[in-house]
Amino acid sequence: MNFICGNAIVGQSGGPTSAINATLYGVICACYENKEKIKTLYGMKNGLEGLLREDLINLFCFCEDKDNLEALKATPASALGSCRFRVPDLSDDAFYQGVLSILGKYDIRYFFYIGGNDSMDTIDKIAEYARTHSYDIKFIGVPKTIDNDLVLTDHCPGYGSCAKFVATVSKEIVRDCAVYTVPAVTIIEVMGRDTGWIGMATALASQGDSGVDLIYLPETPFCPERFVKSVREALEKHPNVVVVACEGIKYENGEYVSKLTYTDAFGHSYLSGAGRELLALIQVHIGCKSRVVELSTPQRCASHIASKADIDESVKIGKYAVEMALDGKSGEMVIVKRRGESFELSSAPLSKIANKIKYVPSHFISSDKAHITPEGIEYLKPLIKGEHYPTYKDGLPVHFIID
Amino acid sequence: MNFICGNAIVGQSGGPTSAINATLYGVICACYENKEKIKTLYGMKNGLEGLLREDLINLFCFCEDKDNLEALKATPASALGSCRFRVPDLSDDAFYQGVLSILGKYDIRYFFYIGGNDSMDTIDKIAEYARTHSYDIKFIGVPKTIDNDLVLTDHCPGYGSCAKFVATVSKEIVRDCAVYTVPAVTIIEVMGRDTGWIGMATALASQGDSGVDLIYLPETPFCPERFVKSVREALEKHPNVVVVACEGIKYENGEYVSKLTYTDAFGHSYLSGAGRELLALIQVHIGCKSRVVELSTPQRCASHIASKADIDESVKIGKYAVEMALDGKSGEMVIVKRRGESFELSSAPLSKIANKIKYVPSHFISSDKAHITPEGIEYLKPLIKGEHYPTYKDGLPVHFIID
Numbered sequence: 001m002n003f004i005c006g007n008a009i010v011g012q013s014g015g016p017t018s019a020i021n022a023t024l025y026g027v028i029c030a031c032y033e034n035k036e037k038i039k040t041l042y043g044m045k046n047g048l049e050g051l052l053r054e055d056l057i058n059l060f061c062f063c064e065d066k067d068n069l070e071a072l073k074a075t076p077a078s079a080l081g082s083c084r085f086r087v088p089d090l091s092d093d094a095f096y097q098g099v100l101s102i103l104g105k106y107d108i109r110y111f112f113y114i115g116g117n118d119s120m121d122t123i124d125k126i127a128e129y130a131r132t133h134s135y136d137i138k139f140i141g142v143p144k145t146i147d148n149d150l151v152l153t154d155h156c157p158g159y160g161s162c163a164k165f166v167a168t169v170s171k172e173i174v175r176d177c178a179v180y181t182v183p184a185v186t187i188i189e190v191m192g193r194d195t196g197w198i199g200m201a202t203a204l205a206s207q208g209d210s211g212v213d214l215i216y217l218p219e220t221p222f223c224p225e226r227f228v229k230s231v232r233e234a235l236e237k238h239p240n241v242v243v244v245a246c247e248g249i250k251y252e253n254g255e256y257v258s259k260l261t262y263t264d265a266f267g268h269s270y271l272s273g274a275g276r277e278l279l280a281l282i283q284v285h286i287g288c289k290s291r292v293v294e295l296s297t298p299q300r301c302a303s304h305i306a307s308k309a310d311i312d313e314s315v316k317i318g319k320y321a322v323e324m325a326l327d328g329k330s331g332e333m334v335i336v337k338r339r340g341e342s343f344e345l346s347s348a349p350l351s352k353i354a355n356k357i358k359y360v361p362s363h364f365i366s367s368d369k370a371h372i373t374p375e376g377i378e379y380l381k382p383l384i385k386g387e388h389y390p391t392y393k394d395g396l397p398v399h400f401i402i403d
Numbered sequence: 404m405n406f407i408c409g410n411a412i413v414g415q416s417g418g419p420t421s422a423i424n425a426t427l428y429g430v431i432c433a434c435y436e437n438k439e440k441i442k443t444l445y446g447m448k449n450g451l452e453g454l455l456r457e458d459l460i461n462l463f464c465f466c467e468d469k470d471n472l473e474a475l476k477a478t479p480a481s482a483l484g485s486c487r488f489r490v491p492d493l494s495d496d497a498f499y500q501g502v503l504s505i506l507g508k509y510d511i512r513y514f515f516y517i518g519g520n521d522s523m524d525t526i527d528k529i530a531e532y533a534r535t536h537s538y539d540i541k542f543i544g545v546p547k548t549i550d551n552d553l554v555l556t557d558h559c560p561g562y563g564s565c566a567k568f569v570a571t572v573s574k575e576i577v578r579d580c581a582v583y584t585v586p587a588v589t590i591i592e593v594m595g596r597d598t599g600w601i602g603m604a605t606a607l608a609s610q611g612d613s614g615v616d617l618i619y620l621p622e623t624p625f626c627p628e629r630f631v632k633s634v635r636e637a638l639e640k641h642p643n644v645v646v647v648a649c650e651g652i653k654y655e656n657g658e659y660v661s662k663l664t665y666t667d668a669f670g671h672s673y674l675s676g677a678g679r680e681l682l683a684l685i686q687v688h689i690g691c692k693s694r695v696v697e698l699s700t701p702q703r704c705a706s707h708i709a710s711k712a713d714i715d716e717s718v719k720i721g722k723y724a725v726e727m728a729l730d731g732k733s734g735e736m737v738i739v740k741r742r743g744e745s746f747e748l749s750s751a752p753l754s755k756i757a758n759k760i761k762y763v764p765s766h767f768i769s770s771d772k773a774h775i776t777p778e779g780i781e782y783l784k785p786l787i788k789g790e791h792y793p794t795y796k797d798g799l800p801v802h803f804i805i806d
Contacts, residue, residue, distance in 0.1 A: 082582040179485040384798035395787035
């Protein structure tokens with residue numbers, strides 16, 4: 001047995017998702033099941049910021065109240081709080097020695113950090129410093145991001161629930177659009193600054209002949225002329241056209257489409273979205289009824305319509321992270337491998353994941369750059385399977401809240 | 404028995420809701436159960452527009468496929484299509500004779516129109532013309548509107564599901580906001596051009612000490628100075644402040660707050676929302692991190708989180724409308740009366756309902772004009788009770804679609 005008896009610590013970092021707390025639940029359960037090896041599991045409030053100010057809570061104290069802990073699985077956003085903390089270069093001994101001295105003070109032997117790209121860089125650096133300075137602490141990166149842009153893993157926990165939300169709401173908006181006979185264009189703006197994974201999921205919104213008509217991802221340059229032509233062609237087929245645009249779509253020259261500014265009553269100018277720019281194109285070149293629907297923040301926190309596949313997998317990933325640490329692994333992240341219809345968990349070095357971006361591959365995007373291929377649809381399908389319903393009280397979901 | 408043997412017709416009109424098809428389901432079921440009196444139930448495509456162009460479908464042909472018909476209950480927006488059709492003054496004989504001649508051609512004896520304020524005016528006028536010209540057709544108004552602004556009824560079908568959606572999503576956004584420690588203001592903009600019923604529902608988003616901090620309704624004048632002061636006070640209590648604004652809030656002088664315009668890349672100006680105006684106030688007078696989340700179209704079509712109380716009641720209302728007609732009533736609308744914790748159905752003359760607006764009463768609004776009173780909360784509670792889940796296939800809700 002190569003485990004070390006001591007304490008563990010877990011933190012959440014980066015943007016919230018609907019599944020990040022399911023992973024936290026998995027970490028808590030697996031640590032509690034291994035109480036003979038892990039005496040206490042601490043939670044950092046607001047990630048690394050909380051660690052640095054020693055704002056820690058004992059998470060085992062939540063393990064006796066099963067109903068409350070169960071609510072954690074369906075609670076959106078980071079229950080422990082989050083941070084956007086950029087760790088310094090490895091040459092900054094004072095910083096890393098400070099971190100390691102706090103970990104020593106609390107007898108931390110296992111360190112779990114749930115986050116996206118930046119968070120993997122954070123833990124990679126701390127793990128690297130600890131290794132080269134011979135600290136025996138196991139550092140495990142636990143993925144989460146609605147952006148689905150971490151490399152080496154088939155997909156990221158949190159993405160499936162986001163995909164299910166945008167696909168469901170887009171399908172409902174398609175119904176809403178279909179009720180009038182007047183020609184109209186609805187533009188749905190979704191998240192995705194660098195990659196089109198979220199926009200791609202709206203391709204699932206079809207039933208029979210109806211669905212989203214055109215989808216624009218940041219991976220392919222946006223051509224205004226081609227866009228107007230495509231919308232015109234779609235309007236010839238049916239009066240209600242639905243277009244999806246990721247917030248990060250760019251022109252051929254690499255500039256963001258969302259350069260548009262609006263001016264408020266005080267004369268201040270603000271950056272507005274890609275959706276409004278497309279709306280302007282419709283209004284100028286086609287002139288029909290048109291509107292923008294921004295799916296906004298609920299994309300990352302609408303846990304009332306979480307994917308069961310995503311939540312179940314997120315719990316498993318949290319548990320797997322604990323197993324990895326107890327097996328003596330460090331400096332690695334949990335990854336998901338696709339095996340036909342199912343998935344298996346594995347691990348990969350953080351150094352190969354941090355600061356890299358996985359784009360939607362070209363074989364998922366149609367040749368006209370405005371549709372998703374059948375291969376892309378097959379990729380998405382298992383990720384949104386099943387519904388994980390929260391517990392409702394008086395008609396509203398019950399959330400797990402740490403005061 | 405005072406029923407007339409003949410055909411019936413049903414139409415949907417005005418803006419879609421998550422429950423309008425549940426009412427249609429109720430009308431279809433009740434007519435089918437009374438097949439000995441109602442030979443055929445026709446559906447008008449796109450409301451009165453479809454009637455005028457005789458674009459009708461036999462709705463009994465859907466009654467044998469129970470699963471498909473069941474899907475109708477959880478399908479958002481008007482399955483029959485909708486219209487925004489203003490009927491002319493009663494002196495326009497040609498119009499009304501035209502309508503009645505089409506009804507005669509199809510042997511229509513029962514006429515059901517599911518809609519909001521404008522639709523009740525439509526059916527009131529046609530009923531009045533038919534009555535004074537001795538046509539024996541029973542005209543029943545069947546209410547629906549997320550705006551909840553019809554008079555004489557305790558509440559409107561469709562409102563409960565909208566209230567459940569905005570309360571749930573606001574609660575999730577409150578969680579999302581709570582993850583960072585940096586002072587920040589989030590403004591949630593909800594629908595409600597004239598009345599604050601939808602905004603009021605966000606008061607349900609609280610759990611323990613956390614919830615929406617300030618709620619602004621069109622019923623009370625919006626004072627920018629008081630708003631900035633209230634936000635400052637809220638920021639002193641916790642770093643993440645959540646404000647709700649209805650799109651139709653107005654200044655003391657009666658002008659809409661949403662007068663704000665933005666200018667696109669082509670130099671065109673557009674009307675923007677109340678939320679962005681409040682955002683500008685925060686940015687100018689407080690200067691902290693801030694953002695707007697517009698809940699947009701899903702407020703009226705997010706049937707994946709429909710209120711069971713609302714859907715069940717909407718079905719009952721559809722059935723009750725058919726009973727009313729078979730009982731010989733005409734020129735009336737179904738209304739809901741509150742009896743303690745439960746509700747009962749009744750009817751009222753359309754002439755007393757059409758073209759009137761029910762505002763949020765002052766005893767539901769706190770003296771500081773930014774909160775909802777306990778009485779208001781009690782009013783809301785039974786309307787969002789229970790969850791009506793759609794049937795899911797491959798991870799997405801199945802909708803009822805008429806090709």
